[in-house]
Amino acid sequence: MSSSKNKSIAGASGSSRRERTIDIVNRRLAKRYRIEKRFRFYGLCSIIVSMVFLAVLLTSIVSNGYSAFFQTYVRLDITLDSAMLDRENPGKSNFQAIIKQSINKLYPEVEDRKSKRELYALFSSGAAFQLRDLVMRHPDLIGTTVSLWVPADDDVDMLMKGYIKRSVAENERRLSDRQLGWIDRLADQDRIEKRFNVTFFTAGDSREPELAGIWGAVKGSFFTLLVTLVLSFPIGLAAAVYLEEFAPKNLATDFIEVNINNLAAVPSIVFGLLGLAVFLNFFGMPRSTPLVGGLVLMLMTLPTIIIASRAALKAVPPSIREAALGVGSSKMQMVSSHVLPLALPGMLTGTIIGMAQALGETAPLLMIGMVAFIVDIPGGFTDPAAVMPVQIYLWADSPERAFLERTSAAILVLLAFLVLMNAAAVIMRKRFEKRW
Amino acid sequence: MQEVLKKKSLEKRVLAPRESRKTIGNINVQNPRMVCRNVDVYYDDKQAIRKVSIDIGRNEVLAMIGPSGCGKSTFLRCLNRMNDTIDGCRVTGKILFDGKDIYDSSVDVVPLRAQIGMVFQKPNPFPKSIYENVSWAPKIHGLAESKAEADEIVESSLHKAGLWDEVKDRLDQPGTGLSGGQQQRLCIARAIAVSPEVILMDEPCSALDPIATAKIEDLIDELREQYTIVIVTHSMQQASRVSQRTAFFHLGDLIEVGSTDTIFTKPSHQLTEDYITGRYG
Amino acid sequence: MMSPIVLLLTLLVLSVAGYYIGRRKALYVADAAGGLSKLHSRPNYYGALTALWCCMPAFFLFVFWLVFEQSIITSLVVADLSPDLRNLPPERLNLFISDVRSLASGNIVSGEITAEMRAAASHYVDLQGIGKMIVGVIVLVAAVAGMLFVYRHITPGLRARNQVERAVMALLIFCSTIAIFTTVGIVLSVLYEAVRFFRHVPVTDFLFGLEWSPQMAIREGQVGSSGAFGAIPVFAGTLLISAIAMMVAVPIGLMSAIFLSEYAGKQFRAVAKPMLEILAGIPTVVYGFFAALVVAPVIRSGGSQLGIDVSSESALAAGLVMGIMIIPFVSSLSDDVINAVPQSLRDGAYSVGATRSETIKHVLIPAALPGIVGGILLAVSRAIGETMIVVMAAGLSANLTANPLQAVTTVTVQIVTLLVGDQEFDSPKTLAAFALGLVLFVATLFLNIIALTVVRKYRERYE
Secondary structure (H helix, E strand, O other): OOOHHHHHHHHHHOHHHHHHHHHHHHHHHHEEEEEEHHHHHHHHHHHHHHHEEEHHHHHHHHHHHHHHHEEEEEEEEEOOOOOOOOOOHHHHOOHHHHHHHHHHHHHHHHHOHHHHHHEEEEEEEHHHHHHHHHHHOOOOOOOEEEEEEEOOOOHHHHOOOOOOOOOOOOOOOOOOOOHHHHHHHHOOOOOOOEEEOOOOOHHOOOOOOOOHHHHHHHHHHHHHHHHHHHHHHHHHHHHHHHHHHOOOEEEEHHHHHHHHHHHHOOOOHHHHHHHEEEEEOOOOOOOOHHHHHHHHHHHHHHHHHHHHHHHHHHHHHHHHHHHHHHOOHHHHHHHHHHHHHHHHHHHHHHHHHHHHHHHHHHHHHHHHHOOOOOOOOOOOOOOOOHHHHHHHHHHHHOOOHHHHHHHHHHHHHHHHHHHHHHHHHHHHHHOOOOOO | OOHHHHHHHHHOOOOOOOOOOEEEEEOOOOOOOEEEEEEEEOOOOOOEEEEEEEEEEOOOOOEEEOOOOOOOHHHHHHHHOOHHHHEEEEEEEEEEOOOOEEOOOOOOHHHHHHHHEEEOOOOOOOOOOHHHHHHHHHHHHOOOOOOOHHHHHHHHHHOOOOOOOHHHHOOOEEHHHHHHHHHHHHHHHHHHOOOOOOEEOOOOOOOOOOHHHHHHHHHHHHHOOEEEEEOOEEEEOHHHHOOEEEEEOOOOOEEEEEEEEHHHHHHOHHHHHHHOOOOOO | OOOOHOOOOOOOOHHHHHHHHHHHHHHHHHHHHHHHHOOOHHHHHHHHHHHHHHHHHHHHHHHHHHHHHHHHHHHHHHHHHOOHHHOOHHHHHHHHHHHHHHHOOOOOOOOOHHHHHHHHHHHHHHHHHHHHHHHHHHHHHHHHHHHHHHHHHHHOOOHHHHHHHHHHHHHHHHHHHHHHHHHHHHHHHHHHHHHHHHHHHHHHHHHHHHOOHHHHHOOOOOOOOOOOOOOHHHHHHHHHHHHHHHHHHHHHHHHHHHHHHHHHHHHHHHHHHHEEEEEEEEOHHHHHHHHHHHHHHHHHHHHHHOOOOOOOHHHHHHHHHHHHHHHHHHHHHHHHHHHHHHHHHHHHHHOOOOEEEEEHHHHHHHHHHHHHHHHHHHHHHHHHHHHHHHHHOOOOOOOOOOOOOEEEEOOOHHHHHHHHOOOOOOOHHHHHHHHHHHHHHHHHHHHHHHHHHHHHHHHHHHO
16 A cells, blocks of 8 residues: 555655656566567568468469460361362361361371370360361362461360379379370470460350350450449439438438448349349349349449449538539539539549459359350340359369369459559549649 | 648648747756757658757746747657657657656657656547546556555546546546546546656647636646646646746747746747737737 | 330430530520520520430330330230140240240240240240330430420520429439339349248248258259258358358458558558558459369368368368458458547557557557447458358358368358259249348348448547
8 A cells, every 4th residue: 555655656755766666667668568569560460461362362373374375286287178178168168077187197097986086185176167267268278288276175285284294194194195195296296386375365165175265254244344334333423412412411311321331231142133033033134144244233333333422522622612602503503513523533433443343243143144154255235145253253163174274364364454443543543633 | 640640731830941040048947857959850851840949847837838830739749759659750959858868769758658748638538437547557557556556546646636526436437428627637647647757738728618727727736746847838828827937939949938927027039029918829 | 126225326316416406496595585694594404404305205215115025025925825825834834935035036945946936936026126116216206206395395484404403303313212222122022032932931940940952842742841941051151151251350350450550651551551452352253263272272181181181162261261351351441440549549548658559459449449340240241241252162061060171051152052053933942042142131231230330320429
């Protein structure tokens, strides 16, 4: 009791007691700083955990994915025998047979059917399509011999990229020893090489990894986002303007606000259920189309856009509103000609961020049938289409090793788009950042 | 952080680059508690205080007056290194506390602030009970190891702050539930609880009504017997009521120092005279 | 025949024309009346009014047609079917009609194509063509009529500005109520299908049943047999994975926010904040792929080295990755609330000689606690609604277990697996997805509302 009294009124007492207070404080300092340091260290660790995770995620995707930008091609000398090609109607010819013929010429010793099948399996079925396109474009080639680089089968591609190991026992390998020999022969003759994978950027989906591309999904995403953008930007802007500038403060507008805030936090898959029940089953809109996908994503991104737009409107200082009203404009004129132009960059930034979210969204689109296997590249809003994230999901489900690298490559393409959009948002924010 | 930035932009009045003006009056006192020499304060590259030199005596109340933005609060915050919490703030010159430079790299702000407490413009009790508001600092410093010690400190601090009788029955209620004047006295009790030697007060009454202000002023007068007090105030009446010495700041310069009587009856500098006669400010 | 896009573009062109015509007329009548000042509103408003009358009624007619096109045409087609077909039981008839529709739009048909089907489909296509034509004509006529109507009424006394502003205001109000319509749409659609499900399976069996194996129910003659739709294992799995996610996300997210706002220097913040934003911007499908490709195998092999049997679809892998995904979310919400704590409280703590960590632990966190709790609730709501990570990395079979090394399934996984692929409408299997959706929606709604209220109250306190 008495000692504590001394401490507590130390300031009042003589200098010897005063020393004691500071001594007590100093005695504990080391321990307190240890705690301090540990706490700070935990904080730093938390950030580092996130950083490390991000680094691991990106490196694993890049290291898995970059090889998909290259593809193994094989050079075949193809004799365009006029006997096998109909000059009048070359499209009808049996190009598969011509390809097989040229393969046979490379390996004259392979004769029995089983071996031949094994041999043909090294070449992609895309070779025939490629040849067909070539002949359709240049019918005058008929009768000549052309040297053509055709895609190899994905197993060959995986071997060339080192994903199929020669050291593995034959029965656990997807390529037999005999096939390896044939491939080595191609390599000896400089007939096999890795080239930039154009197909990946120009083709739609395919069951054959070497023929599968992301372009169909890119276009699908484009059409879907276009629908989303065209609907959600004006609607979001109008809603924000009403709520921020005109809405009376009453129960109805409160209810709207609660709804918007809640919708922003509702799981995206629930919007998919809504789309399935309302757009597909009730209104009978076509499944798997960018139109429906865009509508669902519109409902999903609308809250984001409204909230961002309201923030942008709030940032316009009241003095500008008062000035506009002061010169006798109506409230509507004040908003449209003074407030909106100032808030527009902020609204656009919010919209871009909303669009980036929509671009990466998968779950609601699964609900409205956008998981179908679609080979054709969509040409409009009502063609069945896949979008990029769904394409990633589909490929991630495929067992072939070659689809693994294509999944990662598709992720890289998707991330590139997202980076572009976010960079646009950042630049726009920087450019129009105003200080009033 | 935003709060800090706001504060910064407020205090970042641009001063034209120029030489400091010479201080009129005697800056020295006998046996000083704190000694400040040639103190400059910069926010980033803008200078807020120029070559301020002044002594702070024992058991005296030093009042710092001057128009808004003159740097008096900035200077006050230098005295217990509260400016450390503001990004981009830089202090040069010497500030000695009991003979030791508080800006020396070997000095630790934690025990320093335990010795030089502070009371702010707006009452800022912690979102805790009245009891915990007062006992928290002694506890973290190890001044109150047991419940009994803590009880003792709480009671004596609240007594000294003149709040004990008003709150002794509701010590477990939140400190934020008190009236403004009570909150400010709670903050003073909080500062006293760690037995500081100096108490810095940054316009402690500006958010209070006249009755609460009068109580705080009485309290300051009582506290002077045990502590050194430096008070920044906007009100010249308050300065003349509570202080023994007064320092007048203007645009970052310390213009004039002297006993409160002298400053208010026959100021030497024209600016001081203009200010105390209410010509501006 | 006119495609919808062309029709809309024509409408747009007509409206622009209407604008100029209306404006011209206004200027003309103003001249006749003795100057612009005689007009009630600026000429632009007369133009805008004309354009509005031109496009609005026509546009609504068009939307009306789009919405009801299918049902109108279908009922016409059904009316022309042979009596045998018309008297089929409803399910068979529906099947037939959907086949006709896909045939008409050139898609693959599930059953064999009969001559009748072909006839019906061509009838369908014909009707579609005729319908489009009629609608195109009606829409254009309506547009021109609207335009002429206003054009003839333009006089100096016409209160064009007020009318235009009223129309715009109505539009604004309509747009802001879309959020309500969306909520109502969600509730109605999910509730409607869920109620149909509960006709097959009692609510109590669904909510408290311990066995979940919906695949059994599609077998012939076993419509929603008891026991197959007990959702407890699904809920438990969801909670298990969410709990793991929160155990990762809350401490790391909170400590990150604290470190960034209280400790980190400017430069560190300039690097770390965008990095967290990148983490937040990565699509969930990427996280899912990463969880399945990298994290799950690592955990599995790590487990086998320790001699523990870990499922390749362990709850731990999915939960861990989901937690990482939520870190930026928790961190940015906590950052907001910690920054909302007034600087004066920090000053108060520092002025009595507290260290930073003491200030944070004893002053800032207690002060920000309501906001932090609100943020965590929002994060929980996100975790239980997260779909892609669990679809790709968690299991399908519903195990009732608390062991994070085993595979569990979640509500969202079940919704996806039940609804993706061939759907049979009216089968309890499909409807169960909506019942799960209802539970999911109600649970997140509950969490969101509590969280939003708490955060709002908290903000008001410090504003």
